[in-house]
Amino acid sequence: MPQMNRDQRNAAWQAAHQFRARATRTQPNGVMGSLKLLFTWLAFGLLMIVGVVLGLFFLLVGWAMMPFVRHKMKKRMEQMRAQQAQDIGGSRSASSAERGRHDVLEGQYEIKNEAADRTPNDRS
Numbered sequence: 001m002p003q004m005n006r007d008q009r010n011a012a013w014q015a016a017h018q019f020r021a022r023a024t025r026t027q028p029n030g031v032m033g034s035l036k037l038l039f040t041w042l043a044f045g046l047l048m049i050v051g052v053v054l055g056l057f058f059l060l061v062g063w064a065m066m067p068f069v070r071h072k073m074k075k076r077m078e079q080m081r082a083q084q085a086q087d088i089g090g091s092r093s094a095s096s097a098e099r100g101r102h103d104v105l106e107g108q109y110e111i112k113n114e115a116a117d118r119t120p121n122d123r124s
Helices: 002-009 011-025 030-089
Strands: none
Touching: 002 011
């Protein structure tokens, strides 16, 4: 018995008891309660259907826009690479930076004379 008194003084127990009493009082009874419940479920279902349709629509729009966004980002990356190549090259013109992948590596090169490099034993 002391356990029951302690539970009845507990605020959570009292709130649960009041909620249970309210729920039993407000159960749909009669035609009006059933219609209200039916319309509530119909409204909820309609909102769920609208949400799913809107979600699918935005998903398809996003998928359709992906190639355009990819193309735009690719152009922006090419522009950034060209700008970086121009910054590294110093006074080089932008046209030499835009030549693409077939650029010559930068640096100092010497062309050696093949006849001077050969030793007398190498000549055949």
